Amino acid sequence: xxxxxxxxxxDRGSSFKVLHWRSHEDRFFWHQHPEYEIVYIHKGSGKRxxxxxxxxxxxxxxxxxxPNVPHLNFGYGADYEHEEIVVQLRDTFLGESFLQSxxxxxxxxxxxxxxxxxxxxxxTRQEVAxxxxxxxxxxxxxxxxxxxxxLQKLATSKEYNLLxxxxxxxxxxxREEARIRQIYGYVEQHxxxxxxxxTVADLANLTVPSFCRYFKKITQMTFxxxxxxxxIKQASKLLVQNHSVTDVCYSSGFNNLSHFTKTFKAVTGKTxxxxxxxxxxx
Numbered sequence: 001x002x003x004x005x006x007x008x009x010x011d012r013g014s015s016f017k018v019l020h021w022r023s024h025e026d027r028f029f030w031h032q033h034p035e036y037e038i039v040y041i042h043k044g045s046g047k048r049x050x051x052x053x054x055x056x057x058x059x060x061x062x063x064x065x066x067p068n069v070p071h072l073n074f075g076y077g078a079d080y081e082h083e084e085i086v087v088q089l090r091d092t093f094l095g096e097s098f099l100q101s102x103x104x105x106x107x108x109x110x111x112x113x114x115x116x117x118x119x120x121x122x123x124t125r126q127e128v129a130x131x132x133x134x135x136x137x138x139x140x141x142x143x144x145x146x147x148x149x150x151l152q153k154l155a156t157s158k159e160y161n162l163l164x165x166x167x168x169x170x171x172x173x174x175r176e177e178a179r180i181r182q183i184y185g186y187v188e189q190h191x192x193x194x195x196x197x198x199t200v201a202d203l204a205n206l207t208v209p210s211f212c213r214y215f216k217k218i219t220q221m222t223f224x225x226x227x228x229x230x231x232i233k234q235a236s237k238l239l240v241q242n243h244s245v246t247d248v249c250y251s252s253g254f255n256n257l258s259h260f261t262k263t264f265k266a267v268t269g270k271t272x273x274x275x276x277x278x279x280x281x282x
Contacts, residue, residue, distance in 0.1 A: 003070045004031040005218055007184040008088050013140045016089035016147065020136040022279070023082050026075030027267075035088040036114055037065045038150070040132040041074060044082035048074065050117055051165035062125045062132075064154060066115030067091075069165050085132040087147060106155035117163030124157040179204055180218055191231050191253045197223060227253075232267040235260070240279055245272040 006029075010017050017035075030049075041061040048057040049072040050065060057074065065071065067090075075082040091099055091111050099108040110118075120128065131150050135143055154160075186200055200223070201211035215223045235252040239245070246257060249272075254260035265271050270278060 004029065004221070005180060006031045006033040007181055008033050008035050009181075009184070009188065010089075010093075011140070014143065015093045016087060018135050018143060019084075019086040019088070021075070021082075021084050021086060023075040023268075026073055026082065028076050029073040030070060031073070032068055032070045033088070034067045035090055036067055036111065037063075038087040038132070038154075039063045039065065039074065040085045040129050042083045042085060042129075042133065044075070044080060044084075046074060046082070047072065047076070050163055053117060053163045053165045055163075060125065060129065062120040062128055063163070064110070064114045064118040064120070065165070066111075066117065069115075069117070071165075085135060087132070087135070087150075089147075107151045110151065110155035113162075115165075117165035118154070119161045119163055120154065120157065120159055121161070122159035124153060124159040128153055183215070187227055187230055191227065191234065192251065193253065194255075195227055195253075228263050229267055232264055235264060235272070236268065236275065239272060239276050242276075245276070248272065 008017055039062070041057060041059060043059055045056065045058045048055045048061075050063075051069050051071065074084060098104070099111060128150055131146055131153075135146060138146060183200060183204060186203055187195065197211070198208055201208045204211050204214070206214060212223060215221070215226070221229070231253045235248045235254075238248040238251060243251070245261075249257050249260040252260075254263070261271055264275070268275060
């Protein structure tokens with residue numbers, strides 16, 4: 001099974017990323033990334049496929065997954081509506097030697113243990129779940145403090161099971177990672193406008209045909225599909241903020257309302273209006 005590389009950039013003004021993800025009928029996304037990942041499943045149940053580990057997850061699951069481990073997105077094939085809070089971070093998110101501080105010995109061990117995959121239960125899960133749920137609403141500084149509290153609670157807990165996912169991780173070369181990050185960064189900065197594939201190919205020091213083949217090989221997606229998916233993700237955020245469908249269409253880089261609606265449904269399984277209704281915004 002080919003693995004897609006997921007490029008993750010920290011939230012603006014932050015050293016890590018926090019996602020509050022709601023979905024239904026997610027596309028199949030077998031992927032990996034160099035970031036560690038804390039996942040709290042707030043709603044839904046389904047298949048858990050991480051490395052060689054296969055099992056069924058239930059609502060309320062709390063996991064800590066190490067870097068570069070291929071895994072399936074939890075929303076794919078989930079029963080009914082799926083909702084999760086995710087924190088994605090590198091072990092150097094606060095500096096190269098941050099985890100070597102004597103005060104963080106327990107957290108350093110937690111990061112090492114997470115490479116085997118951790119599934120938490122009991123009081124630890126309940127306490128950390130409550131903290132995870134409030135993360136998206138906090139200021140960047142408050143998020144950082146709360147994240148450190150979460151990490152310490154996980155690090156000092158004995159209420160966990162090992163998923164035993166190690167032994168199947170893959171390291172991407174730094175050169176390829178830097179190149180794909182540069183491409184993703186360009187899309188992130190210019191998605192609201194027309195993106196010329198020649199410009200992006202020049203950025204990658206490739207001809208257009210070579211760039212298209214390269215991008216498809218790395219991501220298992222065409223560049224056009226990637227740009228459209230990125231725009232739809234931004235559009236979803238704007239719809240949840242109760243912007244009008246027309247405003248969202250043009251703000252997220254589409255210049256045709258019909259094309260926007262068709263693409264939105266292809267990516268999410270719902271039209272923009274259905275998406276707003278599902279989020280109680282109509």
